Amino acid sequence: MMIHTKIINQYQHFSFHLVDPSPWPILTSFSLLNLTIGAVSYMHGYPNGGYILTSGLLLTVLGMILWFRDIIIEGTYLGHHTQEVKNGLMLGIILFIISEIFAFLSVFWCFFHSSLSPAIEINAWPPAGITPLDPFAVPLLNTVVLLSSGAFITWSHHALISGDRKGAIVGGIFTILLAIIFTALQYAEYLEAPFTMADGVFGSTFFASTGLHGIHVIIGTIFLLVGLIRIINYQLTTKHHFGLEAAILYWHMVDVVWLFLYVFVYVWSAN
Known part of the structure; x- marks a missing residue:
């Protein structure tokens, strides 16, 4: 799958970025679930709720760091962030701010x-x-x-x-x-x-x-x-x-x- 994606990127004739498969979205999703369960457990006084909350927070931060690191590499060193990609990112940050x-x-x-x-x-x-x-x-x-x-x-x-x-x-x-x-x-x-x-x-x-x-x-x-x-x-x-x-x-x-x-x-x- 990785080789197939790289071949497409090498010969693509459009300015959009085909993202390679990444483990960070699924890691961040489970980390957020862990964070939510930990927060609810901690606020209701369940045993070890604080430990679950802390682990969920640390895993979420770790997933974000690794995910954002890959995005910086794609945009800064690999040249994937063309003007079309930047326009999409700008639209995304505007919707996020809204x-x-x-x-x-x-x-x-x-x-x-x-x-x-x-x-x-x-x-x-x-x-x-x-x-x-x-x-x-x-x-x-x-x-x-x-x-x-x-x-x-x-x-x-x-x-x-x-x-x-x-x-x-x-x-x-x-x-x-x-x-x-x-x-x-x-x-x-x-x-x-x-x-x-x-x-x-x-x-x-x-x-x-x-x-x-x-x-x-x-x-x-x-x-x-x-x-x-x-x-x-x-x-x-x-x-x-x-x-x-x-x-x-x-x-x-x-x-x-x-x-x-x-x-x-x-x-x-x-x-």
């Missing part, structure tokens, strides 16, 4: 459903006994930090396109540092919050929305870090840098979602 937006939309739906028309048991927003966080303290600082990171990664992108490799690397480094600062500040904010996720619908919607965003920040940071490493290793050029463009699109989505979170979850809820 799906992420709808995930945040579901959380915002819950927030507005509870805040715009509170149930009689709540009677007000925020509910009585809940002290919301000061939106002009750590949340405002985090807003400046995150928007600044978006500016730096845009600078890095334009520097790479114009052939300024040093500027691309410096911009990427500053972006990652700011992303780490954002995550650290949000963690500190969680530790000092006067309420928890168990404090009714306010605590649930707050930690669900900001926590979901925080996970996306961590994923985006890893995404950008991989792009920076590839720039340093001369794998991304002025013409061949789709991986970085995908990471930048994802990061800008994270920026925009945070603006909505800051305005409604922090500022509006505090007034």
Whole structure:
């Protein structure tokens, strides 16, 4: 099967990429199943649920690393990523970002459903006994930090396109540092919050929305870090840098979602 596929690739007269058989999709599928079973077992207190969850997470990460490694090799060294393939990849990342937006939309739906028309048991927003966080303290600082990171990664992108490799690397480094600062500040904010996720619908919607965003920040940071490493290793050029463009699109989505979170979850809820 491998030989047959390679022969087709050698004599093909079209610009699409016929992918060779790979073990990583099936490995990642079973790893995700293991991760799900482990998460459910851990949350319900079953014996060894934590070990199953940890093994599922490690196997999922391993499968993703090996799978993405092969894709980088195909695009960077084997020349399989033609313009048609890049167009397909761009469509894929756009659809993926749209799906992420709808995930945040579901959380915002819950927030507005509870805040715009509170149930009689709540009677007000925020509910009585809940002290919301000061939106002009750590949340405002985090807003400046995150928007600044978006500016730096845009600078890095334009520097790479114009052939300024040093500027691309410096911009990427500053972006990652700011992303780490954002995550650290949000963690500190969680530790000092006067309420928890168990404090009714306010605590649930707050930690669900900001926590979901925080996970996306961590994923985006890893995404950008991989792009920076590839720039340093001369794998991304002025013409061949789709991986970085995908990471930048994802990061800008994270920026925009945070603006909505800051305005409604922090500022509006505090007034």
